[in-house]
Amino acid sequence: MNGLGLVVLGAFERGIIFALLVLGVYTTSRIMKFDDLSLEGSFSFGAALGAIVLGWGVNPFAALIFALCGGMIVGGITSAIHCGLGLSMLISGIVVTSGLFSVVLMMAGSTISLIGTQTCFSQMTFLGDAKNLSVILLCALILYGFLYHLLHRSSVGIMLRATGANVQLVSSLGRRVWVYKACALIVANGLTAFGGALYVQYVGYFSIWMNVGILVVSLTGLMIAELFPIRFALIHLLIGSVVYQLLLSLVYECDIDPQWSKLLTAVLVLAVATIKIINSRGAQADEGSR
Amino acid sequence: MINIKNIGLSYGPKEIFKNLTCSVDAGDFVVIIGPNGVGKTTIFDLISGTVLPNSGQIFCHGKDVTAIDYAGRSDIVFRIFQNPSQNIVGEMTVRENLALAMLRCNSVSLAHWTSVLDGVDERALFAPMGENIDILLQTPMNRLSGGQRQTIAFLLSTLFQPQILLLDEPTAALDPESATRLLMLVKEKHLALKQTILFITHDLDIARYLGNKLWVIKDGKIAKTFEGDEKRTADLTPYLRSIEYEKLL
Numbered sequence: 001m002n003g004l005g006l007v008v009l010g011a012f013e014r015g016i017i018f019a020l021l022v023l024g025v026y027t028t029s030r031i032m033k034f035d036d037l038s039l040e041g042s043f044s045f046g047a048a049l050g051a052i053v054l055g056w057g058v059n060p061f062a063a064l065i066f067a068l069c070g071g072m073i074v075g076g077i078t079s080a081i082h083c084g085l086g087l088s089m090l091i092s093g094i095v096v097t098s099g100l101f102s103v104v105l106m107m108a109g110s111t112i113s114l115i116g117t118q119t120c121f122s123q124m125t126f127l128g129d130a131k132n133l134s135v136i137l138l139c140a141l142i143l144y145g146f147l148y149h150l151l152h153r154s155s156v157g158i159m160l161r162a163t164g165a166n167v168q169l170v171s172s173l174g175r176r177v178w179v180y181k182a183c184a185l186i187v188a189n190g191l192t193a194f195g196g197a198l199y200v201q202y203v204g205y206f207s208i209w210m211n212v213g214i215l216v217v218s219l220t221g222l223m224i225a226e227l228f229p230i231r232f233a234l235i236h237l238l239i240g241s242v243v244y245q246l247l248l249s250l251v252y253e254c255d256i257d258p259q260w261s262k263l264l265t266a267v268l269v270l271a272v273a274t275i276k277i278i279n280s281r282g283a284q285a286d287e288g289s290r
Numbered sequence: 291m292i293n294i295k296n297i298g299l300s301y302g303p304k305e306i307f308k309n310l311t312c313s314v315d316a317g318d319f320v321v322i323i324g325p326n327g328v329g330k331t332t333i334f335d336l337i338s339g340t341v342l343p344n345s346g347q348i349f350c351h352g353k354d355v356t357a358i359d360y361a362g363r364s365d366i367v368f369r370i371f372q373n374p375s376q377n378i379v380g381e382m383t384v385r386e387n388l389a390l391a392m393l394r395c396n397s398v399s400l401a402h403w404t405s406v407l408d409g410v411d412e413r414a415l416f417a418p419m420g421e422n423i424d425i426l427l428q429t430p431m432n433r434l435s436g437g438q439r440q441t442i443a444f445l446l447s448t449l450f451q452p453q454i455l456l457l458d459e460p461t462a463a464l465d466p467e468s469a470t471r472l473l474m475l476v477k478e479k480h481l482a483l484k485q486t487i488l489f490i491t492h493d494l495d496i497a498r499y500l501g502n503k504l505w506v507i508k509d510g511k512i513a514k515t516f517e518g519d520e521k522r523t524a525d526l527t528p529y530l531r532s533i534e535y536e537k538l539l
Contacts, residue, residue, distance in 0.1 A: 153402050153403065154400045154401060154402065154403060155389065155393055155396070155400075155401060155402075155403045155405070155406055156398050156400060158386060158389055158390050158403045159393060161379065161382065165379045166379050168371075168376060169376070169379065169390070171360045172360065172364055172368060172369060173364060173391070173394045174362070174365060174394060175361060175393075175398070176361055177361075
């Protein structure tokens with residue numbers, strides 16, 4: 001495979017891993033209509049947990065499940081702070097992410113190298129060059145399938161979407177709103193932690209700083225996905241994440257100084273947000289002219 | 291059916307009710323009028339459990355429900371708000387809203403949401419809408435008019451026949467034709483289902499022609515009760531004045 005092919009393949013692989021985070025952000029910000037900053041902490045917590053249990057010789061796929069469960073616990077703690085103590089969602093997320101930084105640092109230190117450790121990818125060498133993409137795609141499709149069923153096909157999903165849109169109506173049905181908020185937070189944080197553990201196995205190391213800017217990556221992927229006119233199940237979210245990684249890779253391929261990378265991300269986010277605003281104004285105008 | 295005893299309620303220094311006492315018999319259709327800010331909606335908040343009182347007791351069917359919140363009273367009380375958007379989920383289709391209403395008496399699970407619609411006669415339920423039911427069911431709620439949304443919210447409330455139905459100015463945002471259709475439907479269902487209904491309005495004609503009792507709320511208490519023919523002939527203007535159109539000339 002030539003250089004550009006490798007760049008594109010890498011962008012696809014990273015995009016699909018980060019698509020799991022996009023799914024987490026989608027669940028909280030679009031379905032439940034609140035912004036959960038604890039997802040940033042869950043990513044590094046899942047990454048650290050995944051790396052630690054790999055070091056114990058645990059099966060790499062089981063390590064991903066460990067991370068998923070760890071993330072779900074983080075989601076449970078966030079919901080307990082938000083629903084139990086009554087702190088705002090924003091503050092609850094900040095509290096959990098801040099606390100998790102120290103927890104992760106104590107658990108894993110600043111870095112863990114996975115050189116010489118069995119990973120999901122090293123166990124699939126029989127798949128050749130396609131091993132990374134195959135494993136990542138398999139994990140993503142399983143989780144996307146589960147979440148699509150949960151949110152858009154099951155009766156739990158109907159209640160979750162109703163909780164995000166009309167809390168009063170959910171109470172009038174005799175349902176406890178906190179149950180559904182907690183459910184969404186547990187799922188979103190679990191997915192994000194799974195993504196963190198998968199990313200660690202993909203890059204071969206854990207770093208305490210690897211979650212910096214991860215929410216921007218997820219949110220930008222989500223915003224790009226929302227520009228697509230055609231949406232099939234939740235696959236547009238996956239495509240949005242891949243497109244964002246492809247754009248970033250193309251920018252880096254242009255030999256732009258890495259110190260500009262955050263500014264370029266900011267410009268990209270601004271461009272996507274502007275297109276969204278223009279589109280929504282157009283839709284409102286169409287609606288008004290009916 | 292509903293007994294409200296010596297209810298006291300204050301929002302900070304503002305006292306809304308002081309020793310409010312009233313009762314509603316099973317099957318009553320009580321229309322409530324009164325100027326803004328006298329506590330009409332707050333009575334609904336107290337009966338539904340949205341607001342818990344500072345003092346006093348509320349009994350429904352002889353059971354003390356004073357400390358039970360909105361979700362806990364949902365098997366007895368259902369409330370339809372003035373704003374149609376509060377009664378439905380706008381971004382969901384009519385069919386999804388129907389499934390949501392059915393989840394009141396079905397368990398929430400990972401099974402496909404349409405499974406809760408088994409046994410529901412969607413055509414009969416939405417027949418009063420007078421639309422192509424197949425198209426209507428697939429239409430997102432926020433694409434419907436306020437009148438259609440309010441009518442659907444009312445029809446969904448008839449699915450599980452709550453003992454007490456609270457209607458808070460349901461026709462306030464509707465045109466006269468839609469309002470008439472909804473009011474006729476409310477009257478028809480009340481006669482058929484014998485639910486206890488409380489209905490807040492600012493419309494004196496609705497107050498006269500709908501229901502069997504009329505409460506006038508003033509100064510945090512029920513200042514006057516009219517029943518039967520008396521409510522049709524009574525002069526209600528001292529309690530709720532009409533718009534003074536001549537001042538606009």
